[in-house]
Amino acid sequence: MIEYVRIHHVSLAVRDLEQAKKFYSEVLHFQEIQRPPFRSKGIWYAVGNHQLHLLENPNGETLRKSEIDSVDGHFAIWVKSYKNTVEWLGKVGVPFEARPQSVAGFAQIYILDLDNNIIEFDAAYDS
Template sequence: MIEFQYIHHMSLAVRDIEVSRVFYSDVLQFQEIERPPFDSVGIWYALGNQQLHLIEQPQGETLRQGDIDSTDGHLAIWVKSYSETLKWLDQQQVFYEARPHSLAGFAQIYILDPDHNIIELDAPYEAE
């Protein structure tokens, strides 16, 4: 039997690492962490005790083309405040799909990174 402890990281393919750095470092303000000197081009981020690894794949087969589709593969991150997250996204001019009364049992916000990777931002329901 395998005894799982936690998810260590998720990797996303991106077309241009510098465009992605602006989005993840500046817009979303993720904390960049040291990355080993692999032959590939990439950036690592700390997300609490887990990590997000971006790997540049200009011609990669896993790159999405479409709009937000919550049934497609995505990265989900729990955030502290639904309303504060919406305010930040508005300030940063990031398009989102908000689901304040999601059937999931918590509020959801979906955004796309520059390569159309789907990011779900989850938070507790808020009183209106």
């Protein structure tokens, strides 16, 4: 039997690594961490005790081509404040889909990165 400890990282394909870095570093303020010298182009971020790896696809292709659909592959981050997250996204001009009273049992906010990868932010109701 496999004994699972935790998810180590999530990897996303991006078309342009420099543009993706601006979005994740400057807009979302993710913390960049050191990446081994792989032959591929990429950037790694720490997200709490986990990691997000962005990998530049040499073909310039990513999997998604459409708008937000929460049944598509995505990753979710628990945030301290729903209200502050919505305010920040509005301030920096990132379009989002807000579900403040989601049937999930917590508030949800969905955004797309520059390559249509879905990011979900979750928070307690009324936080």
